Amino acid sequence: MDDADRAIAERVHVVASTAAPELAAKTWYGMPAYANADGKVVVAFKNAGKFGQRYCTLEFQDPAHLDDGDLWGVGFAIARWSDAVEQRVTELFRAAVA
Template sequence: MPTTNATSESTGFSAAEHAAIKERAGELRAEGKQGAKKADGLQAVLDSMARMTPEDRVIAERVHVTVTANAPELLPKSWYGMPAYANVDGKVVFCFKNSGKFNTRYSTLEFQDAAHLDDGEIWPVSYALEKWSPAVEKKVAELVKASVS
């Protein structure tokens, strides 16, 4: 369960969540070559998040939890130094572009060509994430599910 502050906004991974993620990475490595690849991707995502500002890291960690819960088939990986999630073919479906990396006002969740978000002749492929909330979590979960459907 994520840690929270008085306004019920997430403050990132709890110590138990960090321990569970590291344990899972070890389990994946033990599964062999394919598991090791996924574990290495997970470690790259965790390393990328560790380099973020605390504000960006909180959002990135919550995105990661939401992706893991709603699209476990996606493989975590680092993409241009950003946390990203790829399909089984290795194509990036979306990435988390943190504001600190590019000195922008807000972080974004950016969907790539492999995402299944097509809707007519025009549709959004980038979503601003200023802070995490239950409403943001719900929308991200919907987008993640749609992107792999």
């Protein structure tokens, strides 16, 4: 990972460790991910450089509890880290494991 992507990934890891400590960090397809007690990936991080994109993505898999009616977001772009981004990512991790 390049330095900018690594910095975002490290902040995601801090949030995951504090907001959803029941998730276990693992590598999934060569990228950081967080799995539940059953070993199923709940959240995965994709760095921008790996796919030549202009942003990293935080992707919530099927075990995440983000359901909101018949339509809800499962992928979120992260272009830069900020306090507002950290707050939203924290909320998403907490909801995913609720």
